[in-house]
Amino acid sequence: MNEHLLQHVWLHRLYDASQLTTEDGQKVLVIDPGQHNRNQGPDFLHARIKINEVELFGSVEVHLKTSMWERHQHTGDKHYQNVILHLVWQHDSDFNLSIPVLSLQGRLSGLLLDKYAKLVANAGSISCAAHLPTVDPLVLSQWKERMLVERFLQKSTLVELLLNRLNGDTAAVFWCLLFRNMGMPVNVDAFESIFFSVPFPVWTKVSERIQVVEALLLGQAGFLEAVSEEHYLVLLQKEYRYLKSKYELKAPALLVSTLRMRPAHFPAVRLAQLAMLLHEKRNLFTVATKETNLSAVLQAFKVTANDFWHRHYSIDHATVFREKHLGLNMIHNLMINTVLPLRLMIALRKKDAEQQDWVLQVLADLNAEKNHIMTYWKQAGISVDNAADSQALLGLYRNYCSQKKCLSCAIGTAILKGDTIHFKRAS
Numbered sequence: 026m027n028e029h030l031l032q033h034v035w036l037h038r039l040y041d042a043s044q045l046t047t048e049d050g051q052k053v054l055v056i057d058p059g060q061h062n063r064n065q066g067p068d069f070l071h072a073r074i075k076i077n078e079v080e081l082f083g084s085v086e087v088h089l090k091t092s093m094w095e096r097h098q099h100t101g102d103k104h105y106q107n108v109i110l111h112l113v114w115q116h117d118s119d120f121n122l123s124i125p126v127l128s129l130q131g132r133l134s135g136l137l138l139d140k141y142a143k144l145v146a147n148a149g150s151i152s153c154a155a156h157l158p159t160v161d162p163l164v165l166s167q168w169k170e171r172m173l174v175e176r177f178l179q180k181s182t183l184v185e186l187l188l189n190r191l192n193g194d195t196a197a198v199f200w201c202l203l204f205r206n207m208g209m210p211v212n213v214d215a216f217e218s219i220f221f222s223v224p225f226p227v228w229t230k231v232s233e234r235i236q237v238v239e240a241l242l243l244g245q246a247g248f249l250e251a252v253s254e255e256h257y258l259v260l261l262q263k264e265y266r267y268l269k270s271k272y273e274l275k276a277p278a279l280l281v282s283t284l285r286m287r288p289a290h291f292p293a294v295r296l297a298q299l300a301m302l303l304h305e306k307r308n309l310f311t312v313a314t315k316e317t318n319l320s321a322v323l324q325a326f327k328v329t330a331n332d333f334w335h336r337h338y339s340i341d342h343a344t345v346f347r348e349k350h351l352g353l354n355m356i357h358n359l360m361i362n363t364v365l366p367l368r369l370m371i372a373l374r375k376k377d378a379e380q381q382d383w384v385l386q387v388l389a390d391l392n393a394e395k396n397h398i399m400t401y402w403k404q405a406g407i408s409v410d411n412a413a414d415s416q417a418l419l420g421l422y423r424n425y426c427s428q429k430k431c432l433s434c435a436i437g438t439a440i441l442k443g444d445t446i447h448f449k450r451a452s
Contacts, residue, residue, distance in 0.1 A: 027089070028087060029432055031112070031129065032068055032069075033432040033438075033441075034129065034137075035058050035069065035085070035087060035129075036058055038058065039133065039134070039137060039441065040129050040132045040133055041133070042055065046127075047125040048116050048125075048126040048127070049125070051076050051077050052075075052077055053075070053110075055074050056075065056080070058072055062084075066104040066105070067085060067086045067104070067108055068086055068087040069085040069086075070084050071083075071084075072084060072109065072110070074109060074110055076110075081109040081110075082109070083108060084105070084108045085108065085110045085111075086111055086112070087112045088111070088114075089113065089114045090117045091113050091115070091120075092120075094120075094122065095118070111126045112127050113126060113127070113128050113129075114129060115128065144429075144431045151426050153436060153437060154404070154405035157405050157407065160436055160439050160440060165407075165436065168434070169417040169418070170417070172417040172424075173416055173420065175420055175424070177369055177384070177416070179420075180366035180369070181366055181373060183366065184198060184202070184366050184367055184369075184370040187201055187202070195310075195367070195371070196310045198367065199314070199363070200225070201217060202362070202366070203302070204217055204220040204299065205220075206358065206363050207299045208292070208295065209290070209358060209362070210396075211282050211290070212282055214279055215280060215281045215282065215292075216295075216299075218278045218279040219242065219245045219246055221277070221278075222245050222274065222278075223241065223245060223272065223274060228303060231268065232307070234304070236261065237264055237268070239261060239297060240260075240262075240265040241268050242297075243293065244261070244262075244269065245276070245277055246277075247280065247281065249265050249340075251340075257333050258340060293340055294337075297330035297333075298329075298350075300330075300331070302326070302328050302351075309325055313325070313363070313368075314364075314367065314368060314371065319387055322364065323356055323360065328350065329351070335347060353392075354394075357391050357392050357394075360391060361391065365387060365388065368380060369381065369384045385413070387412075388411065388416060389411050389412070389413045390411065391412035392411065393412055393415040394412065394415040398423075399419075
């Protein structure tokens with residue numbers, strides 16, 4: 026037993042409610058367990074209970090043991106003056122206190138305790154995988170919808186932070202997000218630091234010539250430092266030395282990583298593709314934020330890196346010829362992580378319900394992401410049909426499953442409640 030589980034049991038009434046009595050023998054009837062308080066003060070606010078025939082309205086404090094009231098120094102604390110019930114697992118102290126004490130030890134289902142222990146002890150990626158077939162599909166569907174909303178509200182919060190940092194320049198925010206997400210999955214923060222290492226107007230100005238913007242990107246990433254006799258690299262190095270001196274540029278705060286990634290994600294190639302987006306797609310911001318035809322938005326992101334890169338994945342090593350175009354999966358990722366969060370933030374600010382619905386519809390139309398987390402869900406029997414599914418399940422995994430927050434999850438709650446009607450007493 027732990028305090029988090031005891032709070033969960035109280036909130037969802039997962040105890041034997043028959044003949045509840047306080048430690049001094051008074052009959053207890055729970056009318057409303059109250060609202061779970063995650064801030065300072067008692068664990069539950071606005072609860073309603075009857076003790077004998079007297080109805081009380083106030084707060085409920087939860088501890089594993091009665092003695093913890095004193096240990097936590099609640100006596101005399103004004104935040105606890107309205108407590109009407111001290112809920113505990115084990116009553117271990119009879120200190121003089123006017124607040125009724127209710128112990129739930131012996132009033133929980135043995136099956137519930139056993140299932141909870143197995144959930145949190147499960148070393149697997151998804152603790153409840155074995156129980157998912159027993160969960161009502163409606164519960165799964167509704168929780169996925171909530172996870173999707175939560176995830177995109179988190180993304181829109183990042184957009185708001187960038188907007189404040191960039192003095193309200195929405196175009197700058199768009200390109201900053203694009204830099205970040207071209208660095209997926211390893212170099213997100215490093216690519217963002219490259220963006221901020223150069224004033225935004227400079228990125229716009231140098232984009233007129235592909236060699237110049239390429240030199241600036243690769244130079245700020247630290248890829249133009251080695252001595253080379255390759256004509257194209259010598260040209261880029263010359264351009265970069267000029268730009269660095271002219272704009273008094275300093276190195277980015279973070280280093281770009283080149284380890285443990287697939288060739289398609291090699292940072293030099295991604296920077297070359299990003300350079301081409303800056304060079305060729307001058308109206309990309311407008312299309313990304315105004316166009317409502319999904320095919321047209323996707324088409325706007327289609328670019329192929331400069332010819333040099335068709336025989337290179339890195340600057341100093343030639344390979345067989347392969348065109349380095351921006352693939353459909355990567356374009357979908359840019360839609361999910363750049364275009365849609367920005368458009369959602371704009372729609373929320375303008376209270377534009379039509380645009381909010383457009384974002385959700387696009388998520389339903391885009392392909393689901395492919396990664397190891399989606400593999401976990403598929404192995405657990407959960408379908409991942411589109412980007413709405415994959416984004417919801419990514420949020421669920423990262424915010425709940427990986428942190429073992431089963432008690433805060435509607436799926437975990439449904440699994441635990443399944444057997445609680447059979448009250449086999451557990452001590």
